[in-house]
Amino acid sequence: MPLITLKAKIHADPQTEAVLKDAMFCATKVYNGLLWHLRKEHKETGRVDISRKNLNRILKELPRAKGYYSMSVQLTRDEVREAYKSFFALKKKGLTQHEAPGFRRKGQLSPLKYVQSGFKVEGDKVTLSLGTSREDGIKQVTFRISHRPGVEYERVRELSIAYDKVSGRIEARLVVEVKTRENSGTGRAAVDLGETILMACAFDDGTVMLYAGRQIKAIRRYWQKVRAGLKQSSRRWRQISHREKKQVEHLLHVATSHFIAECVRKGVKEVVVGNLDGIRESIDYGKRLNQRLHAWPYRKLIDMLKYKGTLAGIIVRDDVDENSTSITCHACGKVVASNRIHRGLYVCSCGWKAQADVNGALNIYEKAYKVSPVKGSSGRVARPAVVSYQLGWHGVAEPKREGKPLRASA
Numbered sequence: 452m453p454l455i456t457l458k459a460k461i462h463a464d465p466q467t468e469a470v471l472k473d474a475m476f477c478a479t480k481v482y483n484g485l486l487w488h489l490r491k492e493h494k495e496t497g498r499v500d501i502s503r504k505n506l507n508r509i510l511k512e513l514p515r516a517k518g519y520y521s522m523s524v525q526l527t528r529d530e531v532r533e534a535y536k537s538f539f540a541l542k543k544k545g546l547t548q549h550e551a552p553g554f555r556r557k558g559q560l561s562p563l564k565y566v567q568s569g570f571k572v573e574g575d576k577v578t579l580s581l582g583t584s585r586e587d588g589i590k591q592v593t594f595r596i597s598h599r600p601g602v603e604y605e606r607v608r609e610l611s612i613a614y615d616k617v618s619g620r621i622e623a624r625l626v627v628e629v630k631t632r633e634n635s636g637t638g639r640a641a642v643d644l645g646e647t648i649l650m651a652c653a654f655d656d657g658t659v660m661l662y663a664g665r666q667i668k669a670i671r672r673y674w675q676k677v678r679a680g681l682k683q684s685s686r687r688w689r690q691i692s693h694r695e696k697k698q699v700e701h702l703l704h705v706a707t708s709h710f711i712a713e714c715v716r717k718g719v720k721e722v723v724v725g726n727l728d729g730i731r732e733s734i735d736y737g738k739r740l741n742q743r744l745h746a747w748p749y750r751k752l753i754d755m756l757k758y759k760g761t762l763a764g765i766i767v768r769d770d771v772d773e774n775s776t777s778i779t780c781h782a783c784g785k786v787v788a789s790n791r792i793h794r795g796l797y798v799c800s801c802g803w804k805a806q807a808d809v810n811g812a813l814n815i816y817e818k819a820y821k822v823s824p825v826k827g828s829s830g831r832v833a834r835p836a837v838v839s840y841q842l843g844w845h846g847v848a849e850p851k852r853e854g855k856p857l858r859a860s861a
């Protein structure tokens with residue numbers, strides 16, 4: 452049975468929330484405590500032993516390990532192991548000057564993870580075990596959760612309580628087994644992601660659907676302006692980031708739901724999405740925004756496609772290298788960077804002329820499935836039929852709230 456990750460809001464009374472946050476704080480202390488001991492060992496012996504055995508030994512010396520469920524403590528331990536493993540990998544490649552993985556900051560609440568045991572979900576009611584050794588004697592907490600409607604799942608496999616840096620709230624993340632819709636289709640589709648055209652989707656019947664991306668672009672630019680004068684990670688900055696995220700996510704939901712419904716209608720069984728490398732190059736929001744921020748709507752979009760696809764019995768993969776698909780002529784196969792005249796149109800000397808993202812999507816299709824949806828047996832290219840879809844949009848101007856308008860001051 453396929454698994455999906457569901458985010459859920461936590462509805463807890465203030466005391467319960469305080470207990471959860473305290474347990475998460477303990478997890479941060481345990482994480483940092485393990486790091487601290489490993490650093491000390493390294494200084495003394497020149498070696499780092501991240502075996503479970505050694506870490507379990509250290510855990511016994513950490514009083515905060517009694518602050519939460521023992522299996523969750525083990526999962527914190529495994530986070531430390533993972534941190535060290537990626538640190539070693541970076542070190543080997545000479546990509547870090549640091550001596551060890553970094554400590555978590557005081558305010559950074561570590562996740563409480565539950566796998567298989569220590570938790571119970573009945574409807575919207577969640578009960579979590581906090582072990583039997585907490586100083587305040589609290590052994591378990593109960594609260595309610597809510598997630599977006601329309602998701603039916605069979606069983607919760609994993610649950611974690613995590614801190615969302617943008618909203619500043621704690622939330623639940625559930626890994627659930629879902630029943631998928633029966634899908635006897637055999638069709639295929641390919642998706643090219645971009646900025647002006649959010650998604651160019653090529654189907655095996657030779658049609659291409661374009662989803663306009665300018666609303667998302669406008670939202671991001673607008674909020675970036677508002678944010679520009681603010682201190683990064685300040686309360687206001689986070690508030691604004693949260694609002695931007697909500698608005699962008701809403702549009703991503705609209706687009707991905709529409710596309711998946713279209714796939715179902717056309718009997719599509721498999722969708723391939725070009726990877727994100729091309730996007731990082733082509734988007735320029737100015738230097739203030741780093742690479743990670745550039746790419747987040749697209750990562751989010753791919754997540755949504757995978758998630759909604761899974762529910763509809765459609766396989767969504769993003770393992771096709773998009774490299775040069777945007778500058779390759781779909782008709783003759785020539786790779787000419789200058790062929791991408793303007794952002795909008797791809798024109799080749801062989802006579803092929805197509806919207807650039809349509810050309811890109813057809814190339815991704817061909818790369819993934821080794822066949823083109825619009826090439827006949829003679830190898831000639833038929834013109835794809837293009838359907839455009841505009842996202843619904845509420846505008847970016849924010850209503851005044853609490854007397855404090857959030858506006859870009861030029």
Ligand SMILES: [Zn+2]
Binds near residue numbers: 780781782785802803
């Ligand atoms: Zn050509």
